[in-house]
Amino acid sequence: MRIVYEPYEMQEIANKYREWGKTIGFVPTMGYLHKGHLSLVKEAKKNNDVTFVSIFVNPTQFAPNEDLDKYPRDIERDEELLKREGVDFLFYPTVENMYPDGFQTYVSVENLTQVLEGASRPTHFRGVTTVVSKLFNITKPHRAYFGKKDAQQLIVIKKMVENLNFDVEIVGLPIVRESDGLAMSSRNKYLNKKEREEAVCLYKSLQKAKEMIDKGTDDAETIKQEMRKIIEKYEIPKIDYISINSLSELKELKKIEKDNTLISLAVFVGKTRLIDNLWI
Numbered sequence: 001m002r003i004v005y006e007p008y009e010m011q012e013i014a015n016k017y018r019e020w021g022k023t024i025g026f027v028p029t030m031g032y033l034h035k036g037h038l039s040l041v042k043e044a045k046k047n048n049d050v051t052f053v054s055i056f057v058n059p060t061q062f063a064p065n066e067d068l069d070k071y072p073r074d075i076e077r078d079e080e081l082l083k084r085e086g087v088d089f090l091f092y093p094t095v096e097n098m099y100p101d102g103f104q105t106y107v108s109v110e111n112l113t114q115v116l117e118g119a120s121r122p123t124h125f126r127g128v129t130t131v132v133s134k135l136f137n138i139t140k141p142h143r144a145y146f147g148k149k150d151a152q153q154l155i156v157i158k159k160m161v162e163n164l165n166f167d168v169e170i171v172g173l174p175i176v177r178e179s180d181g182l183a184m185s186s187r188n189k190y191l192n193k194k195e196r197e198e199a200v201c202l203y204k205s206l207q208k209a210k211e212m213i214d215k216g217t218d219d220a221e222t223i224k225q226e227m228r229k230i231i232e233k234y235e236i237p238k239i240d241y242i243s244i245n246s247l248s249e250l251k252e253l254k255k256i257e258k259d260n261t262l263i264s265l266a267v268f269v270g271k272t273r274l275i276d277n278l279w280i
Protein backbone atom coordinates (compact mmCIF):
# COMPACT_ATOMS: atom_id res chain seq x y z
CA MET A 1 0.00 0.00 0.00
CA ARG A 2 1.32 3.41 -0.95
CA ILE A 3 0.58 6.44 1.23
CA VAL A 4 0.00 9.71 -0.61
CA TYR A 5 -0.02 13.05 1.20
CA GLU A 6 -0.35 15.59 -1.60
CA PRO A 7 -3.67 16.15 -3.42
CA TYR A 8 -1.95 16.82 -6.78
CA GLU A 9 -0.01 13.53 -6.49
CA MET A 10 -3.15 11.55 -5.66
CA GLN A 11 -4.85 13.19 -8.64
CA GLU A 12 -1.99 12.18 -10.98
CA ILE A 13 -2.26 8.60 -9.76
CA ALA A 14 -6.05 8.61 -10.27
CA ASN A 15 -5.58 10.04 -13.80
CA LYS A 16 -3.13 7.23 -14.66
CA TYR A 17 -5.52 4.49 -13.55
CA ARG A 18 -8.31 6.13 -15.53
CA GLU A 19 -6.05 6.32 -18.64
CA TRP A 20 -5.29 2.62 -18.22
CA GLY A 21 -9.04 1.91 -18.16
CA LYS A 22 -9.03 0.70 -14.55
CA THR A 23 -11.99 1.25 -12.21
CA ILE A 24 -11.32 3.11 -8.97
CA GLY A 25 -13.22 2.33 -5.75
CA PHE A 26 -12.94 4.98 -3.05
CA VAL A 27 -13.72 4.94 0.69
CA PRO A 28 -13.52 8.29 2.51
CA THR A 29 -13.00 8.07 6.29
CA MET A 30 -11.80 10.06 9.27
CA GLY A 31 -9.67 7.14 10.46
CA TYR A 32 -9.55 5.28 13.76
CA LEU A 33 -10.86 2.43 11.69
CA HIS A 34 -13.22 -0.31 12.79
CA LYS A 35 -15.12 -3.14 11.12
CA GLY A 36 -17.74 -0.69 9.79
CA HIS A 37 -15.08 1.11 7.75
CA LEU A 38 -13.51 -2.19 6.72
CA SER A 39 -16.85 -3.49 5.39
CA LEU A 40 -16.78 -0.55 2.94
CA VAL A 41 -13.17 -1.29 2.00
CA LYS A 42 -13.95 -4.96 1.35
CA GLU A 43 -16.82 -4.01 -0.96
CA ALA A 44 -14.64 -1.49 -2.81
CA LYS A 45 -11.92 -4.14 -3.26
CA LYS A 46 -14.42 -6.67 -4.57
CA ASN A 47 -15.92 -4.46 -7.26
CA ASN A 48 -13.06 -2.29 -8.58
CA ASP A 49 -9.59 -2.72 -10.08
CA VAL A 50 -7.95 -0.41 -7.58
CA THR A 51 -8.95 0.76 -4.09
CA PHE A 52 -8.24 4.18 -2.59
CA VAL A 53 -9.02 5.00 1.04
CA SER A 54 -8.69 8.47 2.54
CA ILE A 55 -8.12 9.35 6.17
CA PHE A 56 -8.77 12.99 6.91
CA VAL A 57 -10.32 14.46 10.06
CA ASN A 58 -12.05 17.27 8.26
CA PRO A 59 -12.11 20.46 10.37
CA THR A 60 -14.86 22.17 8.34
CA GLN A 61 -17.46 19.61 9.42
CA PHE A 62 -16.86 20.21 13.15
CA ALA A 63 -18.41 23.19 14.96
CA PRO A 64 -16.13 25.09 17.37
CA ASN A 65 -17.75 23.40 20.41
CA GLU A 66 -17.34 19.89 18.97
CA ASP A 67 -14.67 17.20 19.34
CA LEU A 68 -12.22 18.03 16.49
CA ASP A 69 -9.18 18.23 18.78
CA LYS A 70 -9.87 15.06 20.68
CA TYR A 71 -11.20 13.03 17.74
CA PRO A 72 -9.45 9.64 18.14
CA ARG A 73 -6.49 8.97 15.83
CA ASP A 74 -4.13 6.02 15.36
CA ILE A 75 -2.58 6.20 11.93
CA GLU A 76 -0.16 3.31 12.46
CA ARG A 77 -2.93 0.91 13.39
CA ASP A 78 -5.09 2.22 10.52
CA GLU A 79 -2.25 1.67 8.03
CA GLU A 80 -1.81 -1.89 9.25
CA LEU A 81 -5.55 -2.64 8.93
CA LEU A 82 -5.72 -1.18 5.42
CA LYS A 83 -2.61 -3.08 4.29
CA ARG A 84 -4.20 -6.28 5.54
CA GLU A 85 -7.30 -5.54 3.44
CA GLY A 86 -5.11 -5.11 0.36
CA VAL A 87 -5.84 -1.41 -0.14
CA ASP A 88 -3.70 0.04 -2.93
CA PHE A 89 -3.47 3.72 -1.96
CA LEU A 90 -4.07 5.56 1.29
CA PHE A 91 -4.65 9.28 0.77
CA TYR A 92 -3.63 11.00 4.01
CA PRO A 93 -3.49 14.75 3.43
CA THR A 94 -2.72 17.49 5.93
CA VAL A 95 -5.26 20.19 6.78
CA GLU A 96 -2.94 22.76 5.11
CA ASN A 97 -2.93 20.74 1.88
CA MET A 98 -6.71 20.46 1.82
CA TYR A 99 -7.46 24.01 3.00
CA PRO A 100 -4.54 26.24 2.03
CA ASP A 101 -4.57 29.95 2.87
CA GLY A 102 -7.17 31.71 0.77
CA PHE A 103 -9.57 28.77 0.65
CA GLN A 104 -13.08 30.19 0.18
CA THR A 105 -15.23 27.82 -1.86
CA TYR A 106 -17.95 25.65 -0.32
CA VAL A 107 -20.54 23.20 -1.59
CA SER A 108 -23.87 23.14 0.17
CA VAL A 109 -26.96 21.03 -0.29
CA GLU A 110 -29.99 22.98 0.93
CA ASN A 111 -33.25 21.47 2.21
CA LEU A 112 -32.00 18.00 3.09
CA THR A 113 -29.43 19.48 5.47
CA GLN A 114 -31.86 21.61 7.49
CA VAL A 115 -33.29 18.69 9.51
CA LEU A 116 -32.04 15.91 11.84
CA GLU A 117 -28.23 16.11 12.14
CA GLY A 118 -28.30 19.40 10.25
CA ALA A 119 -30.72 20.93 12.77
CA SER A 120 -28.49 19.90 15.69
CA ARG A 121 -25.24 20.66 13.83
CA PRO A 122 -25.99 23.57 11.45
CA THR A 123 -22.53 23.84 9.81
CA HIS A 124 -21.80 20.13 9.63
CA PHE A 125 -23.05 19.15 6.18
CA ARG A 126 -21.50 22.10 4.38
CA GLY A 127 -18.16 20.77 5.64
CA VAL A 128 -19.00 17.23 4.58
CA THR A 129 -20.18 18.08 1.07
CA THR A 130 -17.23 20.41 0.52
CA VAL A 131 -14.63 17.87 1.56
CA VAL A 132 -16.32 15.01 -0.29
CA SER A 133 -16.41 17.15 -3.47
CA LYS A 134 -12.71 17.84 -3.07
CA LEU A 135 -11.98 14.17 -2.39
CA PHE A 136 -13.96 13.12 -5.48
CA ASN A 137 -12.03 15.60 -7.63
CA ILE A 138 -8.75 14.34 -6.19
CA THR A 139 -9.38 10.57 -6.30
CA LYS A 140 -11.67 10.48 -9.38
CA PRO A 141 -13.49 7.32 -8.28
CA HIS A 142 -15.90 5.29 -10.39
CA ARG A 143 -17.59 4.15 -7.19
CA ALA A 144 -17.54 5.62 -3.68
CA TYR A 145 -18.65 3.74 -0.58
CA PHE A 146 -20.55 5.15 2.39
CA GLY A 147 -22.18 3.58 5.47
CA LYS A 148 -25.90 3.76 6.22
CA LYS A 149 -24.77 4.52 9.79
CA ASP A 150 -24.59 8.16 8.66
CA ALA A 151 -27.92 7.94 6.85
CA GLN A 152 -28.44 11.64 6.24
CA GLN A 153 -24.86 12.03 5.02
CA LEU A 154 -25.44 9.28 2.46
CA ILE A 155 -28.72 10.86 1.31
CA VAL A 156 -27.15 14.33 1.09
CA ILE A 157 -24.17 13.06 -0.89
CA LYS A 158 -26.42 11.21 -3.33
CA LYS A 159 -28.33 14.46 -3.86
CA MET A 160 -25.11 16.44 -4.35
CA VAL A 161 -23.82 13.91 -6.90
CA GLU A 162 -27.11 14.01 -8.78
CA ASN A 163 -27.46 17.81 -8.69
CA LEU A 164 -23.84 18.60 -9.60
CA ASN A 165 -23.42 15.79 -12.15
CA PHE A 166 -20.50 14.12 -10.39
CA ASP A 167 -19.55 11.11 -12.49
CA VAL A 168 -19.45 8.63 -9.60
CA GLU A 169 -21.71 5.86 -8.35
CA ILE A 170 -22.54 6.17 -4.64
CA VAL A 171 -22.84 2.84 -2.87
CA GLY A 172 -24.54 2.70 0.57
CA LEU A 173 -23.79 -0.27 2.83
CA PRO A 174 -25.40 -1.69 6.02
CA ILE A 175 -24.54 -0.65 9.56
CA VAL A 176 -21.96 -2.91 11.23
CA ARG A 177 -22.68 -3.48 14.94
CA GLU A 178 -20.98 -4.74 18.08
CA SER A 179 -22.27 -8.04 19.48
CA ASP A 180 -24.76 -6.24 21.77
CA GLY A 181 -26.10 -4.16 18.87
CA LEU A 182 -24.25 -0.87 19.43
CA ALA A 183 -23.40 0.58 16.00
CA MET A 184 -19.63 0.67 15.53
CA SER A 185 -18.24 4.19 15.67
CA SER A 186 -14.84 5.77 16.27
CA ARG A 187 -16.56 7.85 18.95
CA ASN A 188 -17.43 4.73 21.01
CA LYS A 189 -13.87 5.04 22.31
CA TYR A 190 -14.98 8.03 24.42
CA LEU A 191 -17.39 5.91 26.48
CA ASN A 192 -16.49 4.72 29.96
CA LYS A 193 -17.63 1.27 31.13
CA LYS A 194 -21.06 2.31 32.41
CA GLU A 195 -21.69 4.59 29.41
CA ARG A 196 -20.68 1.78 27.05
CA GLU A 197 -23.21 -0.54 28.69
CA GLU A 198 -25.98 2.04 28.46
CA ALA A 199 -25.10 3.03 24.88
CA VAL A 200 -26.99 -0.05 23.74
CA CYS A 201 -30.21 1.93 24.38
CA LEU A 202 -30.11 3.39 20.85
CA TYR A 203 -30.19 -0.06 19.28
CA LYS A 204 -32.77 -1.33 21.79
CA SER A 205 -35.11 1.53 20.92
CA LEU A 206 -34.71 0.84 17.18
CA GLN A 207 -35.39 -2.83 17.77
CA LYS A 208 -38.60 -1.88 19.57
CA ALA A 209 -39.60 0.29 16.59
CA LYS A 210 -38.91 -2.59 14.21
CA GLU A 211 -40.96 -4.96 16.34
CA MET A 212 -43.91 -2.54 16.44
CA ILE A 213 -43.80 -2.02 12.67
CA ASP A 214 -43.57 -5.78 12.06
CA LYS A 215 -46.71 -6.17 14.19
CA GLY A 216 -48.55 -3.59 12.11
CA THR A 217 -48.14 -0.28 13.99
CA ASP A 218 -47.70 2.52 11.50
CA ASP A 219 -48.29 5.63 13.60
CA ALA A 220 -45.00 7.52 13.87
CA GLU A 221 -45.83 9.32 17.13
CA THR A 222 -46.71 6.05 18.92
CA ILE A 223 -43.46 4.47 17.76
CA LYS A 224 -41.38 7.49 18.85
CA GLN A 225 -43.06 7.49 22.29
CA GLU A 226 -42.19 3.82 22.82
CA MET A 227 -38.61 4.44 21.70
CA ARG A 228 -38.35 7.36 24.14
CA LYS A 229 -39.66 5.16 26.98
CA ILE A 230 -36.95 2.56 26.32
CA ILE A 231 -34.17 5.15 26.45
CA GLU A 232 -35.56 6.84 29.53
CA LYS A 233 -35.22 3.56 31.44
CA TYR A 234 -31.46 4.06 31.37
CA GLU A 235 -29.64 6.37 33.77
CA ILE A 236 -27.13 8.27 31.65
CA PRO A 237 -28.49 8.72 28.10
CA LYS A 238 -30.19 12.00 27.17
CA ILE A 239 -32.14 12.15 23.91
CA ASP A 240 -31.16 14.84 21.39
CA TYR A 241 -33.80 13.77 18.85
CA ILE A 242 -35.84 10.79 17.71
CA SER A 243 -37.33 11.28 14.26
CA ILE A 244 -39.21 9.41 11.57
CA ASN A 245 -38.69 10.79 8.08
CA SER A 246 -39.10 9.88 4.44
CA LEU A 247 -35.91 8.54 2.88
CA SER A 248 -36.58 10.44 -0.33
CA GLU A 249 -36.83 13.98 1.06
CA LEU A 250 -36.30 13.57 4.82
CA LYS A 251 -39.79 15.02 5.38
CA GLU A 252 -41.21 14.19 8.80
CA LEU A 253 -43.74 11.35 8.49
CA LYS A 254 -46.95 10.77 10.43
CA LYS A 255 -47.29 7.21 9.11
CA ILE A 256 -44.60 4.66 8.26
CA GLU A 257 -44.15 4.34 4.49
CA LYS A 258 -42.81 1.02 3.27
CA ASP A 259 -39.39 1.35 1.59
CA ASN A 260 -39.38 5.10 2.25
CA THR A 261 -38.88 5.48 6.00
CA LEU A 262 -35.85 6.42 8.05
CA ILE A 263 -36.09 6.13 11.83
CA SER A 264 -33.15 7.96 13.34
CA LEU A 265 -31.97 9.22 16.65
CA ALA A 266 -29.15 11.06 18.37
CA VAL A 267 -28.49 10.52 22.05
CA PHE A 268 -25.92 12.00 24.43
CA VAL A 269 -24.36 9.23 26.48
CA GLY A 270 -22.43 11.33 28.94
CA LYS A 271 -20.59 13.86 26.80
CA THR A 272 -20.54 11.58 23.77
CA ARG A 273 -23.17 12.13 21.13
CA LEU A 274 -24.14 8.87 19.38
CA ILE A 275 -26.36 8.38 16.34
CA ASP A 276 -28.10 5.33 14.97
CA ASN A 277 -30.93 4.56 12.57
CA LEU A 278 -33.12 2.03 10.88
CA TRP A 279 -34.08 1.98 7.19
CA ILE A 280 -37.59 0.62 6.63
Ligand code: AMP
Pocket residue numbers: 028029030031035036037039040145146147148149150173174175176177183184185186
Ligand atom coordinates in the same frame (compact mmCIF):
# COMPACT_ATOMS: atom_id res chain seq x y z
P1 AMP B 1 -16.18 8.23 9.54
O1 AMP B 1 -14.75 7.79 9.64
O2 AMP B 1 -16.91 8.15 10.83
O3 AMP B 1 -16.33 9.54 8.81
O4 AMP B 1 -16.89 7.16 8.62
C1 AMP B 1 -16.43 6.85 7.32
C2 AMP B 1 -17.45 6.01 6.62
O5 AMP B 1 -17.66 4.80 7.34
C3 AMP B 1 -18.82 6.69 6.51
O6 AMP B 1 -19.37 6.41 5.22
C4 AMP B 1 -19.61 6.03 7.60
O7 AMP B 1 -21.01 6.01 7.36
C5 AMP B 1 -19.05 4.62 7.55
N1 AMP B 1 -19.30 3.95 8.83
C6 AMP B 1 -19.00 4.40 10.07
N2 AMP B 1 -19.44 3.53 11.01
C7 AMP B 1 -20.05 2.52 10.34
C8 AMP B 1 -20.71 1.32 10.75
N3 AMP B 1 -20.85 0.99 12.03
N4 AMP B 1 -21.20 0.52 9.79
C9 AMP B 1 -21.07 0.84 8.48
N5 AMP B 1 -20.45 1.95 8.03
C10 AMP B 1 -19.95 2.78 8.95
